[in-house]
Amino acid sequence: MKEMFEVISDDVIKIVLLLGLSFLIGLEREEEKHTRAKGYFFGGVRTYPLVAFIGFLLVLLSPENMMLFAVGFFVIGLFLVVSYWTKISQEEHGITSEMAGLITYLIGGAIAKDLYWIAVTVGIINVLLLQMKTYLEGMAKRIAAHEITTLVKFLLLSAVILPVIPNQTFTVFNVNPYKTWLIIVAVSSISYGSYLMEKLLKVKQSTFLSAIFGGLYSSTATTVVLAKQAKDSKQSYLYSGAIMLASSMMYLRMAVLIFFFNREIFFVLGDFFIQLAAVSALLGAVWSKFGTRKSESVRPEIALGVRNPLELKTAFVFASLFILVLILTNIAIKYFGKSGVFSLAALAGTIDVDPFILGLAQTGGALTTAKIASAAIIIASASNNIAKGVYTLIIADRKTGFQALALLAIVSLVSFSFFLWA
Numbered sequence: 001m002k003e004m005f006e007v008i009s010d011d012v013i014k015i016v017l018l019l020g021l022s023f024l025i026g027l028e029r030e031e032e033k034h035t036r037a038k039g040y041f042f043g044g045v046r047t048y049p050l051v052a053f054i055g056f057l058l059v060l061l062s063p064e065n066m067m068l069f070a071v072g073f074f075v076i077g078l079f080l081v082v083s084y085w086t087k088i089s090q091e092e093h094g095i096t097s098e099m100a101g102l103i104t105y106l107i108g109g110a111i112a113k114d115l116y117w118i119a120v121t122v123g124i125i126n127v128l129l130l131q132m133k134t135y136l137e138g139m140a141k142r143i144a145a146h147e148i149t150t151l152v153k154f155l156l157l158s159a160v161i162l163p164v165i166p167n168q169t170f171t172v173f174n175v176n177p178y179k180t181w182l183i184i185v186a187v188s189s190i191s192y193g194s195y196l197m198e199k200l201l202k203v204k205q206s207t208f209l210s211a212i213f214g215g216l217y218s219s220t221a222t223t224v225v226l227a228k229q230a231k232d233s234k235q236s237y238l239y240s241g242a243i244m245l246a247s248s249m250m251y252l253r254m255a256v257l258i259f260f261f262n263r264e265i266f267f268v269l270g271d272f273f274i275q276l277a278a279v280s281a282l283l284g285a286v287w288s289k290f291g292t293r294k295s296e297s298v299r300p301e302i303a304l305g306v307r308n309p310l311e312l313k314t315a316f317v318f319a320s321l322f323i324l325v326l327i328l329t330n331i332a333i334k335y336f337g338k339s340g341v342f343s344l345a346a347l348a349g350t351i352d353v354d355p356f357i358l359g360l361a362q363t364g365g366a367l368t369t370a371k372i373a374s375a376a377i378i379i380a381s382a383s384n385n386i387a388k389g390v391y392t393l394i395i396a397d398r399k400t401g402f403q404a405l406a407l408l409a410i411v412s413l414v415s416f417s418f419f420l421w422a
Contacts, residue, residue: 010114014056018111021123022052022104028130029097042083042097048104051076055108069109076105096133100126151192158185173330175323176362179261183358184319186260190253191217208285211242215249220352222246223388227395227404240403241288243392247385247408248280254357254381262361268374272418280411287407318355325355326362333368341368345376349383356380382412 026048033041043051054072062068080098087094103126110119162185167178193216214222223243230239255273259266325348332340341360348356357380360373385408393401 014111017116017119018052018056018108019049021107021111021119022049024127025100025104025123025130028127029100032097032130042080042087043101048101051101052104052108055105056112057108059109059112063112073102073105077102096130100130154188173327174362175326179362180319180322180326183257183261183322183362186257187318187354187358190256208242208245208288211245211284212249212281215246216253219247219250219253220384220388220391223391223404224395227392227400230392230396230400232397234397236397236400236403238288239396239400240392240407241284241286243388243404244284244287244407244411245281246284247388247411248277248284250353250381250384251277251280254353254377257354257358258361258377261358262370262373264370265361265374265377268370269377272415276411276415279414283407283411287403321352322355322359326359329356329359338368338372341372341376342379345379346383349380349385350387353380353384378415378418382415385409385412 023045026043026045029041029048030044033044054076055069058068058072059066080101084095084098103122107119107123107126110122158181162178162181165178165181167176169176211222211226214225223246226239226243226246230236233239251273255266255270255277258273259270328344329341332344336343345356357377360368360376386405389401389405389408392404395401396404
């Protein structure tokens, strides 16, 4: 087999790759043509390979000078303009097939230039975009226009403003504007990924998906939402298990953030948090599924009602809270030592665990040891779990509240055991 591949020339490999990619694109367009069954439609399983071979041969005919390839691109473009003009005359306005034709021509040139990875990647993405037309158009309908505007504004602040922010510490509290905004970008990105999936998928129809994506967004906010819906549902096992599942995502979220901002702390906590996330997620899923009686088998829709985390107001509120917690952490370390950090961790966990944990991740190496910072993070996460259990007990019915509090207390005790024995 090895000898056979050594005999095959590079030109044969190029032609096979070119034919395979262009034929795949043409096949997808042929399928679309038969689906429509009427009206003018550009190209199919023969046209797209021919377009690709034109681009391929023009590069080979003039390898040093790309003028022939440029002229070919212009000529192919004229043919595609005529094709689109024909569509317009028949009141057809889609230009996707013509654009796919231009890309196919460029793929031919890329293969001739030995850009195999680029050609294959662009070809596959091209086919996926063509094939997923219905899904992508539906996605555009599910995402509101103002949310797209919010994303663009946030990208502007992240990609344009972030690079010019000074990357140095100011004041005695070691506030670094660059790292502060970078942390906000990271936290918001994880939350936005969860928020986007909640919008795109039918999350409301799945308790588990609602808990998972809500937990990645904010386990505390998701707990409050689930507790409110559990109040009159009489499905205590379902909701308490879902709250446990949402809280398990907190550990996974923390592991990812710590990995990016403090590898030293991650080496202490990373594996434990990932394992704890898996075990607590399994516990929540099993409790929700097998503890539910037949009378509770109907799964209600769960509307998380989360807000877009990329809204600038949300970002600036988090920034302010992060700086405040960072200042308090510095004061606690300087004047009260280890006991002060642990006390602040317990207090921070009852409100929002992210600012405290990321504040330690930013200053842990400079102001305290990785072991003390890791212990404080465990205390904050355990405190957050107990707080969520108390919130559920207050908001939901008593049965759901006690179940959720018990489950979350078990996970907190497990995390404390790691803190005491590590």
